[in-house]
Amino acid sequence: MQTDTGFPRADAENDFLRARRRQVLSRLAAWLRREPDDVNIMLPFDEVVEALGRVGERRLGPQVIRLDSIVGSVDRTRDFDRRFRPTSGRLRERWERLARAQRRGEPIPPIEVYRVGDLHFVSDGHHRVSVAHALGQDTIEAYVTEVRTKISADGIRFRGDLIVKNDRRLFLERVPLSGPARAAMVLSDPWQYTILSETVEAWGFRLMQDESKFYNRAEIAARFYAEEFEPVVTMLRQAGLIGGRTEAEAYLAVSEQRYRLMRTHRWDDDVIAKLRKG
Known part of the structure; x- marks a missing residue:
């Protein structure tokens, strides 16, 4: 939940520290529950598309999408966890700059995503997604490119699910x-x-x-x-x-x-x- 002291710089700093703390606690909780390693890792776009079998793509233009539908990234899978919480402090300066702008009500450009089924993968705008999550938003504006695949993305939750999808695709080819x-x-x-x-x-x-x-x-x-x-x-x-x-x-x-x-x-x-x- 967003907290507001009236001082955007201080609030942005607290936002980042809170997001980092939640990321660490989430990783600790996963370890205590002996959950698989891929539970908190965002899905890599290339691996998902390869498992499903790429057919083609088309640009859908600007849309408003749900933040919880964004589950992966094209190339930044290590900088953020599955819920786009920063995994280290090296992102702090840029992250807080965006958070301050968001809190001041400054216009934020739409992110860019690929859509596979009902899932979205960020190609540009990872920090914006992370800040939006931290500030408790439910949706975000995005330029969407839809990727069509041979088999459905239904049922994909974790990276391990891609093994089943890949083998199903190969089965349906045979x-x-x-x-x-x-x-x-x-x-x-x-x-x-x-x-x-x-x-x-x-x-x-x-x-x-x-x-x-x-x-x-x-x-x-x-x-x-x-x-x-x-x-x-x-x-x-x-x-x-x-x-x-x-x-x-x-x-x-x-x-x-x-x-x-x-x-x-x-x-x-x-x-x-x-x-x-x-």
């Missing part, structure tokens, strides 16, 4: 599904996307052998979903074997047990227990 079929392929373990890719490709290879006909990746993906994935998931749902997993995770659990079932011809409590555990 298995180009669309619509409900695409939405159904959700896995929490990034390695499982590789396993599922190989499962689909092996299924497609057997299909082409059986029918003595070549199919491209899109055709194999569509037939896999309609003839293999959907019927199996329907049976699993009817048998109550999906549980708290996603449909794709439940399907993989069956797929991994398929060889055992084929070799032993058994469908007993032991096999069912393994299916439930995944």
Whole structure:
């Protein structure tokens, strides 16, 4: 919350010290809670776009955006934490100069950001964002450039989430599904996307052998979903074997047990227990 003594210079100094103190306390709290290292680190724009697969961009012009939607930076990921609190004292002079100007009501130029989904990444104006946070503002003016990607940015909170997104993008390049079929392929373990890719490709290879006909990746993906994935998931749902997993995770659990079932011809409590555990 902004405090105002009527002396902009003193208030700006207090603003900076308060922001630094909160940054240190936040880092200490994360350490005490044994949280992952990336909890307080802002997201790097280049890594996010690479994980999602860049398609193109377009300028949207000036807009008012929410400060809490700004989660990362193009090139200043070490100078500020995830909430744009300064991580060292070397930013102090410029930071306090902007804070004084803000408190005096002087015009502040809009920042520049890239938009990926609902997330924003600062390319110019990191100090302005930091000061706005410190003064309790909810929004800020920005020149926005929208970046379109192959897969959605939904679900990205921390840097570690990019691993799952990257593997999902690679999966969808190998298995180009669309619509409900695409939405159904959700896995929490990034390695499982590789396993599922190989499962689909092996299924497609057997299909082409059986029918003595070549199919491209899109055709194999569509037939896999309609003839293999959907019927199996329907049976699993009817048998109550999906549980708290996603449909794709439940399907993989069956797929991994398929060889055992084929070799032993058994469908007993032991096999069912393994299916439930995944």
